[in-house]
Amino acid sequence: MKDIGKEFGKELASHHWNENYRQLVKQAFADPEVQALIAKHRSELTNEELKRSASKVYEFVTIKNQLKRGESTLAPGYEPKLSVVNHTFEVAYVPSQQLLVERKLAEVHSRVKLLNLPKSLRQASLADFEIAGREQAANAATEFIQQYLTTPHEFHQGLYLSGSFGVGKTYLLAAIANQLAAENIISMLVHFPSFAVKLKNSIGTSQNTPLIETVKKVPVLMLDDIGADQLSSWIRDDVLGVILQYRMQEQLATFFSSNLSQQQLLGEYLTVNNRGEAEPLKAQRIMERVRYLSREIVMIGQNRRRQ
Ligand code: ADP
Numbered sequence: 403m404k405d406i407g408k409e410f411g412k413e414l415a416s417h418h419w420n421e422n423y424r425q426l427v428k429q430a431f432a433d434p435e436v437q438a439l440i441a442k443h444r445s446e447l448t449n450e451e452l453k454r455s456a457s458k459v460y461e462f463v464t465i466k467n468q469l470k471r472g473e474s475t476l477a478p479g480y481e482p483k484l485s486v487v488n489h490t491f492e493v494a495y496v497p498s499q500q501l502l503v504e505r506k507l508a509e510v511h512s513r514v515k516l517l518n519l520p521k522s523l524r525q526a527s528l529a530d531f532e533i534a535g536r537e538q539a540a541n542a543a544t545e546f547i548q549q550y551l552t553t554p555h556e557f558h559q560g561l562y563l564s565g566s567f568g569v570g571k572t573y574l575l576a577a578i579a580n581q582l583a584a585e586n587i588i589s590m591l592v593h594f595p596s597f598a599v600k601l602k603n604s605i606g607t608s609q610n611t612p613l614i615e616t617v618k619k620v621p622v623l624m625l626d627d628i629g630a631d632q633l634s635s636w637i638r639d640d641v642l643g644v645i646l647q648y649r650m651q652e653q654l655a656t657f658f659s660s661n662l663s664q665q666q667l668l669g670e671y672l673t674v675n676n677r678g679e680a681e682p683l684k685a686q687r688i689m690e691r692v693r694y695l696s697r698e699i700v701m702i703g704q705n706r707r708r709q
């Protein structure tokens with residue numbers, strides 16, 4: 403390829419331009435990206451048109467080099483782009499590839515709401531989920547996602563992941579939510595004991611209503627660590643009961659994770675309230691909704707938190 407910058411530099415030298423500027427423009431035309439662009443459009447460009455491009459080319463290369471040196475005054479993530487449109491050189495300031503990737507990622511993240519759960523769960527993925535000993539849970543998760551994405555408006559039973567502390571229940575829920583988020587599905591992971599405390603602390607105020615409404619209506623709800631606290635009749639009947647009732651009626655996907663099996667959840671958590679009163683019928687009603695909404699999968703394995 404001919405050295406277009408050099409050739410054009412000669413052309414410029416014949417004008418009464420300030421020597422210093424001429425030198426800088428010449429350097430700008432020598433930029434490989436500029437040369438490639440000119441080569442691509444050489445047949446459609448007259449020398450006169452090339453000459454008129456000097457200030458655009460100079461602007462482009464100057465800004466590009468400032469960016470490289472970390473001296474750019476552009477908005478973070480933006481970069482200059484030189485193009486030829488209708489025989490005219492144009493410099494546009496466009497988001498970089500990296501910025502586009504970051505934006506896309508932020509968009510995916512925004513589809514998973516975490517309530518009192520660590521941000522690190524945003525990194526959880528099914529691809530990284532170590533399956534050994536947890537085949538059943540991994541298969542059920544994959545199956546759910548596939549069916550949900552095929553018919554998002556039909557009812558799909560969620561999972562009730564039970565198993566001891568540290569086997570990866572929360573991790574798996576987050577991995578499912580992240581996978582759904584990549585497919586534009588919105589979900590919410592709620593640490594249930596913290597949610598209950600939050601509600602109790604603002605009982606009688608109007609602050610609770612919007613939160614309960616959001617949890618009720620989110621397309622995919624995951625109640626994490628249910629059974630880990632002491633339940634009051636109010637949380638059981640007027641919060642949990644109401645949320646699950648709504649989700650059953652509206653056929654919305656609902657997941658649970660618990661250290662307790664479904665059987666234990668009924669007997670040890672839902673039946674006796676925090677004042678020690680046994681309310682088996684009310685407990686039974688909640689349990690019917692849990693069983694309707696989710697299928698129990700027992701996860702076994704070592705406690706990964708000790709590693
Ligand atoms: P659980 O909710 O059952 O108590 P967690 O989901 O909190 O357990 O998992 C415990 C720890 O192990 C967390 O730090 C989590 O990031 C990690 N972990 C769990 N399962 C996996 C997995 N399959 N692959 C990679 N890391 C995992």
Ligand code: MG
Pocket residue numbers: 571572573626627659
């Ligand atoms: Mg957990």
